Amino acid sequence: MLGRFDYERPTNLAEAVRLFAETPSAAILAGGTDLLVELRSGRHAPRLLVDVKRVDGLRRLDVGPRGDLTIGAAVSLNELLEHAATRWSFPGLAQAAASIATYQLRNRATVTGNLCNASPAADLAPALLVLGAAVGVAGPRGARVIPVAEFFAGVKRTTLRRGEIATEVRIPAPEPELRSAFLKQQRLRGHDLAVANVAGALAPSTGTLRLAFGSCAPTPILLAPIETKGMSAVAVGAAAAAATLAAASPISDVRASAEYRRAVLPVLVRRVVAELLGGGAT
Ligand SMILES: Cc1cc2nc3c(=O)[nH]c(=O)nc-3n(C[C@H](O)[C@H](O)[C@H](O)COP(=O)(O)OP(=O)(O)OC[C@H]3O[C@@H](n4cnc5c(N)ncnc54)[C@H](O)[C@@H]3O)c2cc1C
Structure with a gap:
């Protein structure tokens, strides 16, 4: 059961903002792939859905x-x-x-x-x-x-x-020759939410590496930039893995235990670093 709610599909942004702001307990509907799950489960019961998929300018x-x-x-x-x-x-x-x-x-x-x-x-x-x-x-x-x-x-x-x-x-505009990569560990092949995910971006001109991870803390986490100039990929991977574990606070849930997340997260980090800097890592 989806519950009862009103539905509006405005075509301009001012109207969408007005509808959303003036109705207590309104929700924005975009693709609906998360929201409809919440509505069906009853975890969320808004009085109004404001569909933004047809709003001018939001398709750019x-x-x-x-x-x-x-x-x-x-x-x-x-x-x-x-x-x-x-x-x-x-x-x-x-x-x-x-x-x-x-x-x-x-x-x-x-x-x-x-x-x-x-x-x-x-x-x-x-x-x-x-x-x-x-x-x-x-x-x-x-x-x-x-x-x-x-x-x-x-x-x-x-x-x-x-x-x-x-x-x-x-x-923002990418730095010259910017390299980026993403890796995700999930329970099964095919589609599944992440047990842990890691993204990295390396600007070769400055040697600055940015790393972020998800599913291992209450929010996705961005680490402080890591300077890689003069370091081997293995040394950067080890430093990045240690920094990641220090920032992580994983829980056990239906997808994995906290221990498993702590074990898999540094592996993903070292692999992302190896992909961006070259050199082997597992
Ligand atoms: C079977 C299945 C598999 C999935 N697999 C993955 C996966 O592997 N990885 C993953 O990350 N996610 C996954 N998801 C979750 C989901 O598909 C994504 O998070 C998706 O990008 C949500 O976008 P949406 O447009 O459908 O959001 P919606 O469901 O429309 O909205 C999501 C939430 O954001 C709010 N919202 C949406 N747009 C706006 C806006 N413009 N302004 C303010 N609030 C807004 C809504 O009110 C709602 O609370 C999966 C979902 C399903 C059902």
């Missing part, structure tokens, strides 16, 4: 003159994956998006919805954290921008204020 998927990327809140994961500039400039993000569920589900699911759902296991979160991405927001008090690093407030909680809608994800 633009590359700026310097290579920065804007992904509107109505853009599906498949649209992102079919976008050549994304695959070319941000392969780690493409790997993360491709790891989510099935083709059919990716036709509905959005990038912004993955962040707004604020699951610790959200696969796009680490991939966007290492790219320095931010979320554009519109609300009753105007527009603002929240870095993804400041977007998560806890399990299923974001720093969006009441009445605010995420309008897009903005990825």
Whole structure:
């Protein structure tokens, strides 16, 4: 049972913000792939769903003159994956998006919805954290921008204020020759949420490595940048694995025990580092 609610499908942003802000207990509906599960289970019972998939301007998927990327809140994961500039400039993000569920589900699911759902296991979160991405927001008090690093407030909680809608994800222009990668451990082959996920981005010109991980703390975590100049891939992998474990606070749940997560997380980190820096690691 889905419960009873009203449904609105505005076509402009001001109307969407007004509807969402003026109705207590309203929810934004994007792809619905998380929200409908919540509605069916009864964990969430909003009085109004504001569908943003037809809102003007939220379907944009633009590359700026310097290579920065804007992904509107109505853009599906498949649209992102079919976008050549994304695959070319941000392969780690493409790997993360491709790891989510099935083709059919990716036709509905959005990038912004993955962040707004604020699951610790959200696969796009680490991939966007290492790219320095931010979320554009519109609300009753105007527009603002929240870095993804400041977007998560806890399990299923974001720093969006009441009445605010995420309008897009903005990825800054990549540093020259930027390399990025994403790896995910799941219980089974095929589609499954992450037991642990790790993303990395390396700027070869400066030697700075950014790493982020998910499903091993209440929110996805971005580590402090790691300087790799003059270090072997193995030494960087060891340092990165130690930093990751120090920042992790995994729990045991239906997908894995905390002990298993602590064991698998450094393995993923070393593999991502090896992929980005070259050299063997397991
Ligand atoms: C079978 C299945 C497999 C899945 N596998 C994975 C997986 O492997 N990895 C993974 O990370 N996720 C997975 N998911 C979760 C889900 O598909 C993703 O999180 C998806 O990206 C959510 O996007 P959506 O557009 O469907 O969000 P919705 O369900 O529409 O919304 C999710 C939440 O965010 C809010 N919201 C959405 N858009 C906005 C906005 N613009 N502004 C403010 N709030 C907003 C909604 O109100 C809701 O609370 C899976 C889900 C299912 C059902």
